[in-house]
Amino acid sequence: MRKVHDSMGELELPDDTLYGASTQRAVDNFPVSGHRMPQLFIESLGQLKLVCAEVNFQLGLLDEERCELIKLAAMEVAEGKLMDHFPVDVFQTGSGTSTNMNANEVIATRAMQLSGTDIEIHPNDHVNLGQSSNDVMPTALHLSICQALDGHLKPALRQLNESLANKADEFWEVVKIGRTHTMDAVPITLGQEFSGYASQIAKAFSRVEMAVDALEELAIGGTAVGTGLNTHSDFAKNVVSTLNEVTRFNFRQADNHFEAQAGRDDVVEVAGYLNVIAASVTKIANDLRLLGSGPRSGLGEISLPAVQPGSSIMPGKVNPVMCEMMVQVGHYVQGLCVTVAGCGREGQFELNTTIPLLAYSLHEMINSLANGVKLFAEKCVDGIQVNAERCTELVQRSLMLVTALTPALGYERAAKVAKKAHVEGLSLKEVVLAEGLMSEAEVEEALDPTKMTKLAD
Numbered sequence: 001m002r003k004v005h006d007s008m009g010e011l012e013l014p015d016d017t018l019y020g021a022s023t024q025r026a027v028d029n030f031p032v033s034g035h036r037m038p039q040l041f042i043e044s045l046g047q048l049k050l051v052c053a054e055v056n057f058q059l060g061l062l063d064e065e066r067c068e069l070i071k072l073a074a075m076e077v078a079e080g081k082l083m084d085h086f087p088v089d090v091f092q093t094g095s096g097t098s099t100n101m102n103a104n105e106v107i108a109t110r111a112m113q114l115s116g117t118d119i120e121i122h123p124n125d126h127v128n129l130g131q132s133s134n135d136v137m138p139t140a141l142h143l144s145i146c147q148a149l150d151g152h153l154k155p156a157l158r159q160l161n162e163s164l165a166n167k168a169d170e171f172w173e174v175v176k177i178g179r180t181h182t183m184d185a186v187p188i189t190l191g192q193e194f195s196g197y198a199s200q201i202a203k204a205f206s207r208v209e210m211a212v213d214a215l216e217e218l219a220i221g222g223t224a225v226g227t228g229l230n231t232h233s234d235f236a237k238n239v240v241s242t243l244n245e246v247t248r249f250n251f252r253q254a255d256n257h258f259e260a261q262a263g264r265d266d267v268v269e270v271a272g273y274l275n276v277i278a279a280s281v282t283k284i285a286n287d288l289r290l291l292g293s294g295p296r297s298g299l300g301e302i303s304l305p306a307v308q309p310g311s312s313i314m315p316g317k318v319n320p321v322m323c324e325m326m327v328q329v330g331h332y333v334q335g336l337c338v339t340v341a342g343c344g345r346e347g348q349f350e351l352n353t354t355i356p357l358l359a360y361s362l363h364e365m366i367n368s369l370a371n372g373v374k375l376f377a378e379k380c381v382d383g384i385q386v387n388a389e390r391c392t393e394l395v396q397r398s399l400m401l402v403t404a405l406t407p408a409l410g411y412e413r414a415a416k417v418a419k420k421a422h423v424e425g426l427s428l429k430e431v432v433l434a435e436g437l438m439s440e441a442e443v444e445e446a447l448d449p450t451k452m453t454k455l456a457d
Contacts, residue, residue: 018085018113020105020123026098032091037099037356038363042086044144045103046077048136048220048239049127051246055238056129065119066111066126073110074127082106090360094346094353096137104128130231131223134261137355138219144359145270146215146249148366149208156373157205157277163381164198164284167191175449176301176391177398184400187449190301190386197287200280207273214269216250218243222257225350264344264352267362271340274333274365281373282330288380289320300390305383322380329372336361395449402428404446409437 001012006021013024050071057067076082085106092098104123111121121127128136172191179185221236223229228236236253243251254260294300310319339361343354352358395401402418405428409417421431432443445451 018082018106018109019087019102020109022101022123023088023098023105026088026092026102030089030092030098032089035090035360036086037088037090038144038359038367039080039083040148040363041140041144041359042083042099042103043078043080044147045099045136045140046074046079046082046107047246048140048143048243049103049107050074050078051239051242052129052131052220052235053127055235055242056232058238059232059234061232062126062129065115066121069111069115069119069121070107070127072114073107076110077103077107082110090356092356094355095133095351096355096359097133099356100128100131100133100136130235131220134224134351135219135222135257138261138264138352141267141355141359141362142215142218142251143243143247145267145362145366146212147247148363148370149212149270150248152370153366153373154205154208156370156377157201157208160281160373160377160381161198161201161205163377164194164201167381167384168194168198171386173455174386174388174391175395175453177394177400184398186400186403187395187398187452189453189455190391192453193287197284200284204277204280207276211270211273212249214266214273216252217254217260217266218251219254219257219260221253222261226257226261228257258350262347262350262352264347264354264358267358268341268344271337271362271365274362274369275337277369278330278333278337278365281369281376282327285323285326285330285376285380288384289323292320292384299394300387301394303385303387304380307379320380322376326372326376326380329368333365333369336365340365399428401447401449401452404452405432405438405443408442408446413437 002015004011004013004020004024006025008021008025011021011024013020053062053067053070053074056062057064062070086099086102088098088102101123104127107127108121108123111127112119115121168191170191171194172189174190175187176190176193177184178188178193218236218240220239221228221231223231240251240253243249288302288304291299291302292304295303304320304323306318308321309317310321311317340358343358343361344352347353399418399422402414402421405414405417417428417431417435417437420426421428424431426434428447429440429443432438433440438446
């Protein structure tokens, strides 16, 4: 055991722990959920601490030896090597002070281990120099969410967009019946339908880029309440420029540090973009499982890949499980969006006090969406096959082809034709010819479903 202390007194911790008294008090105080802070958040916190140490050295506030040791230890945090030493629950102090101090203590202890000497490196005086939990934690939040969006969600959405676009090309000339209100409408091609799905995901990709843009302002430099007390006047500017050198982002110092710490409108906006993306993928997944319903008593216009048995009692049954997974992910993400929106209202005066829950919720949203979308593309969309004969059959049976007769017959007369065909079990052509409304050549040309899709245009 080793003795550690903070401003409240002394504690004993096992020798193999890198954190200190402040972290242990948080562990004792908050045994709530068992959910720890997201790994990418902790890694981003390590990245930020590394940059802060370098800037403090450049500004003459930290000696070179301590700077290099802190940077080495912070790099281990940034590389995810010390995650076992970050035990604090998500449900903790709303500023995230417990997690910030967890990082400060781990980095200080590990830096002293790496020194091989008796040099003292203090968690507050050296690792946290020029910083406060109140500006560090929102900054780490932005940094980590940007990295999750850019490195995880964007590639997954790009993959799904390409999968859907490929199917749109493959199915471009397959004529099928369109549907509105889940009822028969005029013809469309399966490729046109899939092009709509691909476009939704292309827009989702753009929304991720807008989400990253919304997070470019960083709170670092505001310290406790936004005034920048106890930090060098160039600290924030230099931290931001150094972060931009080591990342692909275009961060900038907050235009107003009081807003940057008191409000979290930025991440509420980001959650809104993720909410829209969840709605998009859910809509697509629901459409695909309906189009593939059957195989004999549903629509059956497409066949979805069979990835696992679908029933413990019905032999041979296969279910659209990848679509169902994607729908559940969508609901989960939209539920977390409500959490983020609620968190955006919390905190009084100069500080939002839900930073840990915001970090957890946003990383869950991004991680679930990215993983789900990738699997959906690979295990569902890529393997979809068209049932062309079924598409043709449903087109030929549809009464909504009557829409193409409206220019010649007028709306009311065309409606009478459709009703008579439905009641008497006749085709539209049979009714039109029986009543002498058009010649056979005219009705055949008008009722050509391929022309109705305007493929020639």
